Amino acid sequence: MSATHSKTAFGRIFPPREDWLAKAPPEPILEPDLPIIDTHHHFWHRTGGAQGESWEVPSLRYLLHEYLADCATGHNVIGSVFLQCHSMYRASGPAPMRPVGETEFVAGIAAMSDSGGYGTTRVAAGIVGFADLTAGDWVTPVLEAHIRAGGGRFRGVRHSAGYDADPVIGNSAPDMQPGLYLRPDFRAGLARLSALGLSLDAWGFHPQIPEITGLARAFPGTNIIVGHCGGPLGYGRYAGKRDEVFADWKRSVTDLARCPNVTMKLGGMMMRLAAYDYMGIDAPPSSAQLAAHWRPYVETCIELFGAGRCMAESNFPVEKMGIGFATLFNALKRLASGCSADEKAAIFAGTARRVYRLEC
Numbered sequence: 001m002s003a004t005h006s007k008t009a010f011g012r013i014f015p016p017r018e019d020w021l022a023k024a025p026p027e028p029i030l031e032p033d034l035p036i037i038d039t040h041h042h043f044w045h046r047t048g049g050a051q052g053e054s055w056e057v058p059s060l061r062y063l064l065h066e067y068l069a070d071c072a073t074g075h076n077v078i079g080s081v082f083l084q085c086h087s088m089y090r091a092s093g094p095a096p097m098r099p100v101g102e103t104e105f106v107a108g109i110a111a112m113s114d115s116g117g118y119g120t121t122r123v124a125a126g127i128v129g130f131a132d133l134t135a136g137d138w139v140t141p142v143l144e145a146h147i148r149a150g151g152g153r154f155r156g157v158r159h160s161a162g163y164d165a166d167p168v169i170g171n172s173a174p175d176m177q178p179g180l181y182l183r184p185d186f187r188a189g190l191a192r193l194s195a196l197g198l199s200l201d202a203w204g205f206h207p208q209i210p211e212i213t214g215l216a217r218a219f220p221g222t223n224i225i226v227g228h229c230g231g232p233l234g235y236g237r238y239a240g241k242r243d244e245v246f247a248d249w250k251r252s253v254t255d256l257a258r259c260p261n262v263t264m265k266l267g268g269m270m271m272r273l274a275a276y277d278y279m280g281i282d283a284p285p286s287s288a289q290l291a292a293h294w295r296p297y298v299e300t301c302i303e304l305f306g307a308g309r310c311m312a313e314s315n316f317p318v319e320k321m322g323i324g325f326a327t328l329f330n331a332l333k334r335l336a337s338g339c340s341a342d343e344k345a346a347i348f349a350g351t352a353r354r355v356y357r358l359e360c
Contacts, residue, residue: 021324023283029074029326030287030333034344037125037352037360038080040227040265040313041067043106044087062317064109064123070316070325071121079122079360081352082106083201083227084130084158096142099130103149110153122360126155126352128201133159133189134180140192147196155356156199156223159186164205168236172203181211190219199223199355205231205272206245209252216259224261225355228268228315229253229297235274246296257304263355264301266347267332268315269294270322278322287330290323298335307343311351312336 045061071077090101110124127150131142146154160172161180180186181202193200202212202224209230216224232249234242256262269275275293276285285293302310312332319328336344352358 017321021284021320024286024324024327027287027327027330030330031344032074033076034333035349036075036077036312036329037349037358038071038077038314038316039311039352039356040083040268041080041316042083042085042087042318043067043109043124044085046087060317064112064118067123067316068118068121070314070320072119073324073326075326075329077121078349079125079352079358081126081128081155081356081358082110082124083128086130096132096135096139097145100142100145100149103127103129103146103154107149107151107153111151122358125153125358125360126356127153128156128158128199129154130159131157131189131193133157133193134183134185136185136188137192139189140196143193143196143198154198156201156225157193158201158203158227160203161208161211162204162231163208164233164236166236169205169233179211181208181215187215187218190215190222194219194222199225201225201227203227203231205233206249206252207233209249209256212262213252213256213259216256216262220259220261222261223263223355224259225263225265226256227265227313228272229264229266229294229301230256232269232273232297234272239274249297250300253300254304257301257309260309262305263309263311263351264305265313266298266301266310266335267294267313267328268319269297270315270319273297276322284323284327287327287334290327290331291334294331295335298332299338302336302339302343302347307339307346308351308354310347311355312348 043063045063084102088102088105090098106124106127112118113123129146131139133139162172163176163178190200200222212226230253232245238245314328316325336347
């Protein structure tokens, strides 16, 4: 992969290329009856740059009908968890309260799903929104507003801390600085989050895993969920350093796994790991090919955390830039093929029920 390609593709989101995705040969669905709770997906309808994000997004629509169309490709998706994506913020009112608009928006979609008129999948049974935890004690009214807006579905906050000095990487926000999870004001806000019984979805890059570990040790009673296998990077200054990145990642994630209050999401590496050049190949990879790329990371996570602290995610529609929904979950099932039936049940649904307090 060239540096030029990395600058124009990775760290940014592009509209799914449906004609290109269709070039993938159809695969039989593996273990089609296995219940799945998709623990990480987004909804948005955008006509320009995403609110507060460092990447630019062309016109994109991914709402209930689009998600259900993906779910209908063969796997037994019984429920899902929505993750914040800076979509549908309130256009007016106090700035700290504007992210509550996203929870209102998703709660409406969840209510549509709960009506039974759109099938049996409980879409957005859990909602993870955004609140600026660096507000410290002042974040409590925002969190309480999210809880009210969520209609019983609001489960916590994702406050991303992705930072790298390499400008090619693309940080979590244009003004992101290193060490967010170390800051006293952030930790004061996390204390308020925990006091309300809410969880933190932590998202950073693999060099920042020790900061998440420090956070988990400082707040042992807080439910912390780490996205995308801890964010291993494979482009920019990390390109061509696969073995070095894996060794650094494994050292850090081994220490992180010693924190019993941390759960790891399996998946979400299509963009940041940059295992293959999805903008340059003729057709998407097969599930076997994708599983081969992700195997060192996913199998290590299952080994270190155990099935009871691992859960599968689609990260759709982000992953749709490089893989279809059916193929993605086939790949995740291949990666769990060495697990027992009980372990698979945990990874694909049971852990999500416990961690996100779901009833689906």
